[in-house]
């Protein structure tokens with residue numbers, strides 16, 4: 001059993017509640033004007049780069065995710081996301097990278113709302129793909145490798161499989177076991193045709209909004225062999241570089257105009 005997803009119910013979330021938009025949602029800046037003049041700021045769209053990636057460091061807020069070796073999944077995946085962004089900023093200046101959270105703060109204290117807002121954040125920022133970063137764990141602490149959860153919905157299933165395989169190629173090249181990709185149906189939620197929707201909220205909302213949204217479980221943080229890949233800053237930087245390369249090449253190959 002995969003604890004990251006099951007024990008923490010990290011991706012289900014159907015509850016709803018009001019939320020407060022966060023400041024970093026804004027894509028508009030103002031220019032001109034002085035304090036003494038009549039303030040008539042002119043909104044100006046920030047020039048867009050050709051490729052836009054949204055990274056979602058999983059969990060955060062009151063949700064720690066898996067916890068082993070004295071560290072929490074929510075902190076490791078945030079570090080991983082920032083390292084991926086740093087790598088892309090340095091090596092792929094044409095790729096704009098958004099993070100759904102920069103700190104431990106989330107969009108909402110309600111799980112269902114928070115997960116939905118993460119995908120909406122990607123959509124509002126024009127992201128072409130959304131990669132939700134997680135680390136796995138198992139009951140017996142004996143499972144290893146990378147797996148990717150994807151939507152089964154036809155509008156994004158095909159491209160999600162390609163993205164999953166690109167990510168799996170990258171981690172496999174580092175020596176991580178290739179567990180593959182999987183889809184999972186909701187057991188109690190169905191669309192208007194009676195077909196079960198995706199179990200994982202990130203994938204489900206990704207399909208609704210037309211964004212390939214995948215959950216990347218890079219490795220098992222409770223397994224001593226896999227832990228080598230996230231054990232310190234240097235290891236996380238190496239993992240981030242490989243995953244960033246995969247994301248960059250995928251974006252360029254699929255979204256070049």
Ligand SMILES: [Zn+2]
Nearest residue numbers: 004058065134
């Ligand atoms: Zn997780």
